[in-house]
Structure formats: C-alpha cells, structure tokens
Amino acid sequence: MSKQVPLSAQKRTHQGKGAAGRLRKEGRVPGIVYGYKVDPTPVSVDALELYHALHTEAGRNAMIRLDIEGSTHLTLARDLQIHPVRQETLHVDFLAVDTDSQISVEVPIHLVGEEDVAPGGGVVNQILYTAPVLVRPLDVPNSLEISVEGMEIGDVKRIEDLQDQLPEGAEFETDPDTTVVTINAPVSEAELEALEEAVGAGEETGVEVEAEAQPAEDVVAEPAEAEEA
Template sequence: MSKQVQLSAAARTHHGKGASGRLRREGRVPGIVYGYKVEPTAVSVDALELYHALHTEAGRNAMIRLDIEGATHLVIARDLQIHPIRQETQHVDFLAVDTDSQISVEVPVALVGEEDIAPGGGVVNQILYTVPVLVRPLDVPNAIEVSIEGMEIGDVKRIEDLTAELPEGAEFDTDPETTVITINAPVSEAELESLEEGVGAGSDDTGAEPAPVDVIVEPAEAEEA
C-alpha cells in the first residue's frame, strides 16, 4: 500500500514566470494545492525533498503529508511538469484527498512468473504498463501483480482477470475487456529474412517507390517492466 511521507511547503505570495524562475534557481519547485477541505493555495517545495517523496516504493502514488506553514493536508502529486531536457520538475499540482473517498490513480503492472511460461518459446507482449484504479487513498497498491506462469502462445490476460489483486472496495476504472498481456509466437530468423526479402521485392524498374509495408517483430525475450 502507499507509504505516507512527510513534505514541507511554503505559501507563495508572488506569481508569474519571473517568480517561478527565481524559486527554481533557489532549488525549489512551485506548485499548487487544491481539493478536499483546502482552498487552492500556491506553494513551493524543496526540489530534492520532492524528488525523494516521489521515489519511494509507491512512486508518484505516494501519500504525502504536506505541511503548509503549520497546516497539514494529506495529498497526492496529481500532475508534474517536467523539463524536456534536464528532466527536472518545473511545477507540481497536489490534490488534497479524503481518506474515506475513492480517487483514480494509475497503478504500475508488475509481471511475475515470467521464467515459468509454458514450453514453446512464447514471447510476452505487455500492452499496459499501468492500469487505472478507483481506490481509497490509504489503500493504493504499489503495483498490480500479474502472474504469467504457465501461459502459452495465444493466451491473453485482460483487466477482468486481475480483480483478485485489488484491495477490498477498489475497482478498475476502465473496460474489463481491455487486454493487458498476450503471449505471442516468436519470429524466427528465417521468417524475418523472408519478410525483409518481401519488402525488397516490392520495388520495380519504373523507379517508383514500393508501397510501405509494416513489419512488427516481437523480441526473442521480453524484459520485465
């Protein structure tokens, strides 16, 4: 379940790009707090402390006890703006939550039993790496474990197959028929060469470009997400 972490915030009285830029140069991240029993409040937090708060086992779903100059709120980081080059957090939205009400969160999918796939050389094709879950804040799981032990080529696991992994009272916030995992037949070297030759054979002497052909090749071994 999500681990609660402590984080201190300071209220912001100056707004705009200039004020936000000064905060970032001082090692702070501008943000806003809104939601349950809190008026929208502009704040800033220490960049390093925020990084550590969001890098526990719970990841970005960590429940944060945010202290704003003496007033404490239970929040979750709902939206982060990341610099495209430096990968630094530029702004953060904190959603204050009610522990008795469900929230929607994206929970990572963790595969287990990959070494025990049925004989035959099946290749794991993971479609979803996170799944949306409606759950009470203090019950948010760190991950949804999906066992692929014994699965064979052609087997599929959908959202509806994972309900046993949910905490009591939680539910998936998506179509139960949504595919999460499939087991595909591997593509041999001979088949790959044949596909490549087929693409080359599409050219002619007229100088015209051949019609594009999509070639999708699953890797021989899938890495664990």
C-alpha cells in the same frame, strides 16, 4: 498500500516567470495545492525532498502529507511538468484528498514468472502497463502483479485476472476483458526480414500490428512554456 510521506511547503507570495525562476535557482519547485477543504494555494517545495517523496515504493501514487506552514493536507502529486533535457521538475500540482472518498489512480502492473513461460519459444507481450483504479486514498496499491508462469503461445491474461488483488471496495475503471499480456509466436529472422522489406516497399503485408500501450508519462514542458502559476 500507499505510505504517507511528509513534505513541507511554503506559500508563494510572488508569481510569474521571474519569481518561479528564482525559486528553481534556490532548489525549490513551484506548485499549487487545491482540492478537498483547501482553497487553491500557490506553494513551493524543496526539489530534493519532492524527488524522495515521489521515489518510494508507491512511486507517483505516494500519499504526501503536505505541511503548509502549520496546516496539513493529505495530497497526491499530479500534473508534474518536467524539463525535457535535465529531467528536473519545473512545476507540480498537489491534489488534496478525502480519506473516505474514492479517487482515480493509475496503478503499475508488473509481470512475474517470465522465465517460466511454457516451452515452445513463446514471446511475452505486455499490452497494458498501468490499470485505472477507483480506490480510497489510503488503500491505493503500490502495484499489481500478474504471473505469466506456464502460459503458452496464444494464451491471454486480462484485467479480470487482477481483480483479487484489489482492496475491499476498490474497482477497475476499465473493461474487465481488457488485455494485459499475451504470449505470441516468435518471428523468425527470415520472416522479419521479409516483413521489413514488404513494409519498406509499401506492399500489403496482411499482418496486423498491434501497438503496445506504454506507461503513463509525466507531462514534459518546454523550458520557455513551463507553468509559472
């Protein structure tokens, strides 16, 4: 479950690009706090402390106990804007939450037992990397695990196979039949070359290719367009 991580914030009295730029040069990240029992408040936090807060086992779902000059709020980091080259956080929103009310989060899905897939050369194909979960803030799982041990070609595991890992009262915000992982038949080198040649020539291949869903990523802001609020 999510660990509460302390983080200190300072109110921002000056706003705009110039003020935000000066904060970043000082090693601070501009942001805003809003949500449960708090008026929208511009703040800044230490960049290194924010990095450590978001790199616990809970990752981006870490519950951050944000202290704003003596006033404490339980928050989640949301809508991070990341520099496209330096990968530095340019701006962060902190969503204040009520511990008794459910929130919507994306929980990472990890595969286990990949080395024990049944004999036959099946290829593990993970379709879903995170699952949307409605859950109380202090019950947010760090991750969900799904075992592919013993699965054979053609086997499928779905969201419903993760149900027993949810805390009491929590629920998935997606169809329980949603596919998480499949075991596909391997493609030979000759078949792969033939498929690539056909695609290159613009021919009908008769093969339907399913795109893999990728993990949710942070918003990447261009330096000139970063949020300065």
